[in-house]
Amino acid sequence: GAVVSQHPSRVICKSGTSVKIECRSLDFQATTMFWYRQFPKKSLMLMATSNEGSKATYEQGVEKDKFLINHASLTLSTLTVTSAHPEDSSFYICSASLAGENEQYFGPGTRLTVT
């Protein structure tokens, strides 16, 4: 149980275009989903917290107009990287938690490369 999927697993896009990444909880309802970014050999950095039906809460330094997050249902959250630039190239990972539990269940991650 507690499986989280992400799509796509890898994406290459041109500078200036937008990319959407989907995060789905497959066998549970996730009231809260989290989006992280990870650089090579670095730790996960929390970007935003996404609650179903409400606006996402962004961490300090994360541009909400650049990283659009939508949590339309209890099983789906999307992250859209708008007007992507090469510096946005990174590994993006989502996670979800069950109501009342502290552990997070992570998706497999999405490798974004902006050329």
Place this chain on the structure above:
Amino acid sequence: SQKIEQNSEALNIQEGKTATLTCNYTNYSPAYLQWYRQDPGRGPVFLLLIRENEKEKRKERLKVTFDTTLKQSLFHITASQPADSATYLCALVRGGYGNKLVFGAGTILRVKS
């Protein structure tokens, strides 16, 4: 500021031995601490959670200790296997409570047969 420190150097051990990884933190009073495993190019996988009032927790070959006085957690893998080779991350709840996690940079474990 709040900091989580894990040994940045890789830990190389022989198969069958016990691997011990360390997580130290400062300026935190976390209600709980978690350990995750991450394989290259994959998302982390939850392993264990230990609460502030628990000294030790076990799950199969895994054991975690939590010393809130020393502000340290130790993660042990007994009878290690090459399949245990991965990066192990410790995570604390930010601000001490809630559900936002702050992760350490992780320690790479390599188990050689």
